[in-house]
Amino acid sequence: MLDDRDRKLLTLLQKNADMPIGEMADLVSLSSSACWRRIKRLTDEGFILSRVAVLDRGKMNVPLTIYVLIRTSDHSTGWTDRFRDAVAEIPEISEAFRLTGNIDYLLKVVLPDVAHWDMIYQKLVRRLNFSDVSSYIAMEEMKNTGFVPTSYI
Incomplete structure (x- = not known):
């Protein structure tokens, strides 16, 4: 405790x-x-997993954030493993989540511009079949602390 x-x-x-x-x-x-x-x-005890440097995305030339909602009709372990591998190999995908509800997966992708999103999209669809892929461009970052609340333990 x-x-x-x-x-x-x-x-x-x-x-x-x-x-x-x-x-x-x-x-x-x-x-x-x-x-x-x-x-x-x-x-x-594992409360601190690592210490990292937070980079300035503007200076790193990746100011664009795209959220990608993915639906698939294949929920097999093999498909999920291939999806995990694909996501792990694409550094522009900074976060990936498996969801409940109508959407199966949510990706956060950081890029220099929209044209680069098509290259990432092509990499994904060459490797996997999707029922639907929808992307949404973030207009403004309103909050991004990366903080985890410490009051629940």
Whole structure:
């Protein structure tokens, strides 16, 4: 079970994983060594999966976000495995979800422009059969924190 200090450390790390240990320790009222041990424990216990750098998508020339809704009539394990493999091999697909309801899969694709979406689409349809593929261009990013709430544990 996590305590308030653990939750606060997780929140601080989500905001800036490069924050110096001493600064984090001060913010959670711990010594630097006690703070480091807690972060190590949180990592060892799997609460912290990795530390990553968040890149500026504009500077990386992938400002466009397209959400893709996919329906398939084939729900076999073999089809799903081929779909997972295809998604894993396309770096422009930054997120992929299997859904309940009328839509089977949701993809988040980040690209330089719409023309690149057709290349990704062609890669997918060459490998798999779909009942329907619908794409939606995001006009404005209103919120994108990547944060996970820490208050439920």
